[in-house]
Amino acid sequence: RRNLSLLSPEEILLAKILLQEGQKHLFDHWPEPGFDDQRKKNFFNQVARLNTSYPGGLVSYISNGRKLLADAKAGKNPYDGFTPSIPSGEVLTFGDDKFILLEEAGVREARKAAFVLVAGGLGERLGYKGIKLALPSETTSGKCFLQHYIESILALQEASCRLVVQGQCEAEIPLVIMTSDDTHAPTLVLLESNCYFGMKPTQVKLLKQEKVACLSDNDARIALDPNDNYKIQTKPHGHGDVHTLLYSSGLLKLWQSAGLKWVLFFQDTNALLFKAIPASLGVSSTKGYQVNSLAVPRKAKEAMGGITKLTHLDGTTMVINVEYNQLDPLLRATGYADGDVNCETGFSPFPGNINQLILELEPYMQELSKTQGAIPEFVNPKYKDSSKASFKTSTRLECMMQDYPKNLSASARIGFTVMDKWLAYAPVKNNPEDASKVPKGNPYHSATSGEMAIYRANCLILRKAGVQVADPIIDIFNGQEVEVWPRITWSAKWTSIFRDVKGKVNQRCSISQRSTLVINGQNVFLDALSLDGTLVINANDQAEVEVTGCVQNKGWMLEHVDYKDYSIPEETRIRGFRIHKIEQLEVNYTEPGKFCFKS
Numbered sequence: 001r002r003n004l005s006l007l008s009p010e011e012i013l014l015a016k017i018l019l020q021e022g023q024k025h026l027f028d029h030w031p032e033p034g035f036d037d038q039r040k041k042n043f044f045n046q047v048a049r050l051n052t053s054y055p056g057g058l059v060s061y062i063s064n065g066r067k068l069l070a071d072a073k074a075g076k077n078p079y080d081g082f083t084p085s086i087p088s089g090e091v092l093t094f095g096d097d098k099f100i101l102l103e104e105a106g107v108r109e110a111r112k113a114a115f116v117l118v119a120g121g122l123g124e125r126l127g128y129k130g131i132k133l134a135l136p137s138e139t140t141s142g143k144c145f146l147q148h149y150i151e152s153i154l155a156l157q158e159a160s161c162r163l164v165v166q167g168q169c170e171a172e173i174p175l176v177i178m179t180s181d182d183t184h185a186p187t188l189v190l191l192e193s194n195c196y197f198g199m200k201p202t203q204v205k206l207l208k209q210e211k212v213a214c215l216s217d218n219d220a221r222i223a224l225d226p227n228d229n230y231k232i233q234t235k236p237h238g239h240g241d242v243h244t245l246l247y248s249s250g251l252l253k254l255w256q257s258a259g260l261k262w263v264l265f266f267q268d269t270n271a272l273l274f275k276a277i278p279a280s281l282g283v284s285s286t287k288g289y290q291v292n293s294l295a296v297p298r299k300a301k302e303a304m305g306g307i308t309k310l311t312h313l314d315g316t317t318m319v320i321n322v323e324y325n326q327l328d329p330l331l332r333a334t335g336y337a338d339g340d341v342n343c344e345t346g347f348s349p350f351p352g353n354i355n356q357l358i359l360e361l362e363p364y365m366q367e368l369s370k371t372q373g374a375i376p377e378f379v380n381p382k383y384k385d386s387s388k389a390s391f392k393t394s395t396r397l398e399c400m401m402q403d404y405p406k407n408l409s410a411s412a413r414i415g416f417t418v419m420d421k422w423l424a425y426a427p428v429k430n431n432p433e434d435a436s437k438v439p440k441g442n443p444y445h446s447a448t449s450g451e452m453a454i455y456r457a458n459c460l461i462l463r464k465a466g467v468q469v470a471d472p473i474i475d476i477f478n479g480q481e482v483e484v485w486p487r488i489t490w491s492a493k494w495t496s497i498f499r500d501v502k503g504k505v506n507q508r509c510s511i512s513q514r515s516t517l518v519i520n521g522q523n524v525f526l527d528a529l530s531l532d533g534t535l536v537i538n539a540n541d542q543a544e545v546e547v548t549g550c551v552q553n554k555g556w557m558l559e560h561v562d563y564k565d566y567s568i569p570e571e572t573r574i575r576g577f578r579i580h581k582i583e584q585l586e587v588n589y590t591e592p593g594k595f596c597f598k599s
């Protein structure tokens, strides 16, 4: 009580709230005024931050905590009363007529979209020291994930504007990056030291998520930091925070008044994603989906959530992601004796959620204004014993961005789009050691497989467009057996959609397995090119270059490296190879004009 004299009126209010909410233990050790006064002020600064960053403040957090902890103790299953069944959605096949039409529809809409990248995660599973956005997505260009994403958004912006009838379009697609204490500063440094990778700094906005208070028992008593008893122990709340932050930042209103219509959410290390975005945005706009989740065929028990139709006893239904560790028990408990198993297609009938969501802005805003951006949470306490009376370590509430549709009414237009996996999904999440233990046939989700997937996707796209691309060979890097396709990469502006690829290559082109092809430029056309070696083409936007003839040289070789060899940079070690550049042909076009390169 005597310490009240140290506090401002706002701090006194917070103290009262904490006392009323059963948190007296936080102050039990406080000495008389005159001792630790600055640390007491610091404590209240942190309390104020925790209070404002959670919808409804600490009162709501504690009461939600008590409810969820009581449910967990009672063994309540969040899916009690729900029966799962196989959902139906749009299933697309890359390159067919429908896909091409949807891509065009998507590109048209892109100038009315905002992109939101959730990048607050530390990536413990990958074990990479830096932020994942700074990791090269592939080695031929060395471009990091953030550069690749930004260039892809800018390419989409340009492509979308080109389609506008009057030719007058100054759209600037906004990019929001959700960061956390762990990733904020390095993300900003990465952007600033690279001039925002060509995007206007005003187009990019960073929103930092705050951690939430840890809870030490079933009464939701807030835990103090074991190393500092004037500090509340905190842990991440999960990627679901993105909805709260977008709501509280006021950005949604700004976007609405700027005429935007779509918000696209995506994760930090999936380089393939932008190959799938135009068609899936096309699905959203043609089907009028308020919520569209991107999905890929998923192997049973694969570590990715499954999109599932859930029907409640009261008849209501929802199509929602069920996390992989919950799907199998849910199925077993509801009549599917074998749980989550592959069907005759060789995949689980529940498509895999890749956590790429496309939301229609208007209904999204309406919904968030009802909940202040809060979305359903869960808690995962680790109990000391079966009495469930106490925890091994403190716990906290968590939330996931894909749980947003759980709040929506039955009439909401919720759908999903299944894409070819080779086209849409190859995240980098697992370290080499864990990846090498993944059962055969299941994806590694490592830096090795993520990079190989880019080459494979580009090769398959060129093949579909008629180019004769050699078959891959099989090789093993860091204990992972992968297909090694020709290393083909292109800058995002070369093409955003398949129709553009078809207009830039032809069936008289061929590329051998040991080849590397790097295209940096917008107007590069491959005509009757025969490549056996390495060719790098750099052309500025005003140069129109036709490449033809036979290019043969010693090329670039993949050299094996061991992830345990600490003399090698981490970003190289974790993929298990580096590129040895023996010989290449590099051609540069820096002036405007039409050029024909014949080898």
Ligand code: UGB
Pocket: 118, 119, 120, 121, 122, 178, 180, 236, 237, 238, 239, 266, 267, 268, 269, 303, 304, 305, 306, 321, 323, 353, 354, 355, 400, 402, 427, 429
């Ligand atoms: N992230 C944040 O921005 N903040 C956080 O507090 C936590 C994460 P993970 P996860 O793609 O296969 C998801 O850790 O959560 C960002 C889906 O839930 O890589 O284990 C983080 O930076 C799951 O359904 O993945 O699993 C990253 O960009 C499935 O789709 C993103 O959130 C799975 O991804 C995802 O974080 C998958």
